[in-house]
Amino acid sequence: xxxxxxxxxxxxxxxxxxxxxxxxxxxxxxxxxxxxxxxxxxxxxxxxxxxxxxxxxxxxxxxxxxxxxxxxxxxxxxxxxxxxxxxxxxxxxxxxxxxxxxxxxxxxxxxxxxxxxxxxxxxxxxxxxxxxxxxxxxxxxxxxxxxxxxxxxxxxxxxxxxxxxxxxxxxxxxxxxxxxxxxxxxxxxxxxxxxxxxxxxxxxxxxxxxxxxxxxxxxxxxx
Amino acid sequence: xxxxxxxxxxxxxxxxxxxxxxxxxxxxxxxxxxxxxxxxxxxxxxxxxxxxxxxxxxxxxxxxxxxxxxxxxxxxxxxxxxxxxxxxxxxxxxxxxxxxxxxxxxxxxxxxxxxxxxxxxxxxxxxxxxxxxxxxxxxxxxxxxxxxxxxxxxxxxxxxxxxxxxxxxxxxxxxxxxxxxxxxxxxxxxxxxxxxxxxxxxxxxxxxxxxxxxxxxxxxxxxxxxxxxxxxxxxxxxxxxxxxxxxxxxxxxxxxxxxxxxxxxxxxxxxxxxxxxxxxxxxxxxxxxxxxxxxxxxxxxxxxxxxxxxxxxxxxxxxxxxxxxxxxxxxxx
Numbered sequence: 001x002x003x004x005x006x007x008x009x010x011x012x013x014x015x016x017x018x019x020x021x022x023x024x025x026x027x028x029x030x031x032x033x034x035x036x037x038x039x040x041x042x043x044x045x046x047x048x049x050x051x052x053x054x055x056x057x058x059x060x061x062x063x064x065x066x067x068x069x070x071x072x073x074x075x076x077x078x079x080x081x082x083x084x085x086x087x088x089x090x091x092x093x094x095x096x097x098x099x100x101x102x103x104x105x106x107x108x109x110x111x112x113x114x115x116x117x118x119x120x121x122x123x124x125x126x127x128x129x130x131x132x133x134x135x136x137x138x139x140x141x142x143x144x145x146x147x148x149x150x151x152x153x154x155x156x157x158x159x160x161x162x163x164x165x166x167x168x169x170x171x172x173x174x175x176x177x178x179x180x181x182x183x184x185x186x187x188x189x190x191x192x193x194x195x196x197x198x199x200x201x202x203x204x205x206x207x208x209x210x211x212x213x214x215x216x217x218x219x220x221x222x223x
Numbered sequence: 224x225x226x227x228x229x230x231x232x233x234x235x236x237x238x239x240x241x242x243x244x245x246x247x248x249x250x251x252x253x254x255x256x257x258x259x260x261x262x263x264x265x266x267x268x269x270x271x272x273x274x275x276x277x278x279x280x281x282x283x284x285x286x287x288x289x290x291x292x293x294x295x296x297x298x299x300x301x302x303x304x305x306x307x308x309x310x311x312x313x314x315x316x317x318x319x320x321x322x323x324x325x326x327x328x329x330x331x332x333x334x335x336x337x338x339x340x341x342x343x344x345x346x347x348x349x350x351x352x353x354x355x356x357x358x359x360x361x362x363x364x365x366x367x368x369x370x371x372x373x374x375x376x377x378x379x380x381x382x383x384x385x386x387x388x389x390x391x392x393x394x395x396x397x398x399x400x401x402x403x404x405x406x407x408x409x410x411x412x413x414x415x416x417x418x419x420x421x422x423x424x425x426x427x428x429x430x431x432x433x434x435x436x437x438x439x440x441x442x443x444x445x446x447x448x449x450x451x452x453x454x455x456x457x458x459x460x461x462x463x464x465x466x467x468x469x470x471x472x473x474x475x476x477x478x479x480x481x482x483x484x485x486x487x488x489x490x491x492x493x494x495x496x497x498x499x500x501x502x503x504x505x506x507x508x509x510x511x512x513x514x515x516x517x518x519x520x521x522x523x524x525x526x527x528x529x530x531x532x533x534x535x536x537x538x539x540x541x542x543x544x545x546x547x548x549x550x551x552x553x554x555x556x
Binding site: 037056057060061086087088089090091092093095096109110112113116121122123124125128129132136137138139140141145146148149150152153154155159160161162163164165167168171172174175176178179181184185 | 238240241243244245247248250251266267268269270271272274275276277278279280281282283284285286289290293336337339340342385386389390391400401424425426428429430431432433435436437440441443444513517518520521522523
C-alpha cells in the first residue's frame with residue numbers, strides 16, 4: 001500500500017544511502033521534528049536553488065526558500081523567528097520542481113507549526129483562528145449585508161453549513177478544545193455582559209504592558 | 224442494455240466559506256447549472272471551514288487534519304463523493320482524505336478525536352473538484368453537447384489557481400501542472416477564446432495566509448498577473464476558485480489604489496466563475512446564473528463592474544442588460 005506521501009517513499013532506496021550516521025552532524029531538533037512528520041527528504045537537499053528560482057514570492061520579497069531549508073536542516077532556530085517563512089503563498093511550484101523531491105512547501109508549513117508553538121503566529125492570523133472557533137467558518141457571515149446578498153440571488157439567508165447548526169459549531173469547539181488548539185492561539189470564549197466590559201479593560205491594560213516579542217520588520221516589495 | 228436505468232450522478236456539495244458567505248452568486252450558478260446537467264447535489268449539513276490549508280494547516284497540522292476529517296465524515300454519511308468549487312477546500316479535503324486513508328496511525332489519532340463528537344472517518348468517499356466532475360466524470364463531450372449557443376469569441380484569461388493542479392501526484396491530471404489544458408478546453412467549448420499569457424500558472428498571491436497578513440505582497444503577485452493578462456488582450460478573467468476570484472476581483476480595486484503609479488493604467492477585468500459562463504452557453508437565463516445585480520448593497524462582490532462587458536455579451540444573445548435588471552428587481556420586490 002502506498003503510504004502518505006508516496007513521493008517520499010518512492011525514494012526509499014536512495015534514502016538508505018543517506019544514513020542517519022552520515023548526516024548526523026547536521027541533524028537538529030528542528031530537522032528531527034520535520035523528519036518525524038514524514039518529511040525526511042529534507043535531508044536530500046543539495047542546495048541547488050531550483051526552489052528559490054521558482055518562487056513567485058521570492059521574486060518580490062526577501063524569502064529565499066533554499067536558505068530556509070538549509071537553516072531548518074542545520075537547526076538554526078532563527079528560521080522560526082524569521083517573518084520570511086510567512087511570505088510563502090503555498091503555491092507548490094518549488095515542491096513540484098525540486099530535482100531531489102524535497103517536499104519544500106510542506107516543510108515550510110511544518111516550520112510555521114513550530115513557529116506557532118513558539119508564539120510567533122502573526123496577529124491577523126490569530127484573529128482568523130478566533131473566527132473559526134467562534135463560528136466554524138474562517139470567513140463567516142458577520143454582517144447583515146452578506147445574508148441580504150444571498151437572498152438577492154434566491155438563496156436561503158444562511159447556507160446549510162455550521163451557520164445553520166449551533167450543534168455543528170459546538171462540535172468544532174469540542175474538537176478545538178480537545179486538541180488544545182484554543183490554548184495554542186490564546187482563544188478566550190466571549191464573556192457575558194458586565195464581565196465582558198471589565199475584562200476588556202484589563203485586556204487593553206495588559207496588552208499595553210506586554211508587547212509581543214515579535215520583531216517588526218518591514219517587508220520589502222521590489223519595484 | 225436499454226433496460227438499464229440511468230442513475231443520475233450524485234455528489235456531496237461542499238460549499239466552504241468564501242462562496243456561500245461572500246460570492247453567493249457562484250453557489251446559485253453552480254446549483255442551477257449542475258441541476259440542468261442532471262447532477263444531484265446533496266447538501267452537507269453542518270459542514271465547517273475546510274479548514275483553509277494556507278492558514279489553519281500552518282498553525283497546527285493535527286487540528287487541520289481533524290476538522291477536515293469531520294467534514295469528510297459528513298459526506299460519508301451522505302454516501303456521496305465530495306464536490307468542491309474551491310481550490311483551497313480541494314487542497315485540504317483531498318490531502319486530508321489521502322493522508323487518513325493511507326496512514327493508519329494518523330487515522331487512529333483523528334478517530335479518537337472524532338469519537339468525542341460521535342463521528343468517524345472511514346475513508347469511504349472521494350474528494351473531487353468541480354473541474355474534475357465536469358471534465359472527467361461527466362466528460363468534456365457531455366459539456367460540449369450541453370452547449371446550445373456560443374459566447375462569440377469572448378477573450379478569456381483562464382486562471383487555474385495553484386491547488387487545482389498541485390501537488391500533482393494525488394490529482395487526476397496525469398501529473399501535469401506546468402502546462403495543463405483541461406480548463407482551457409472547458410472554456411473553449413463555450414465558444415470563448417482562452418488567450419495565452421505569460422506566467423499563466425503563477426499564483427494569484429492570496430494563498431498561504433499572505434493575503435490575510437501581508438496584503439501588499441499578495442497584491443504585488445496580482446498586479447503582475449493583471450499586467451500579463453492585459454498584454455495578451457484579455458476581456459475578462461475566468462476562475463474556478465473563489466479565493467482566486469476574490470483576489471483578482473477585489474484585488475484589482477486594491478491594486479489600482481496602492482500601485483497607482485506603477486501600473487500602466489487602472490484595471491477593470493470582470494471576473495467570472497466558470498459555471499456562470501457555462502450556464503449562459505447552455506441557454507440558461509442570466510438571472511439563474513448570478514449575472515444580474517438586483518440589490519443596492521454597498522461593498523459587496525462583484526467589485527469590478529461587469530455591466531459594460533455583459534451588455535455586449537447579452538446583445539449577441541438577444542438580451543438587454545438594463546431591461547433584465549429592471550424586470551428582475553420588480554420580480555424580487
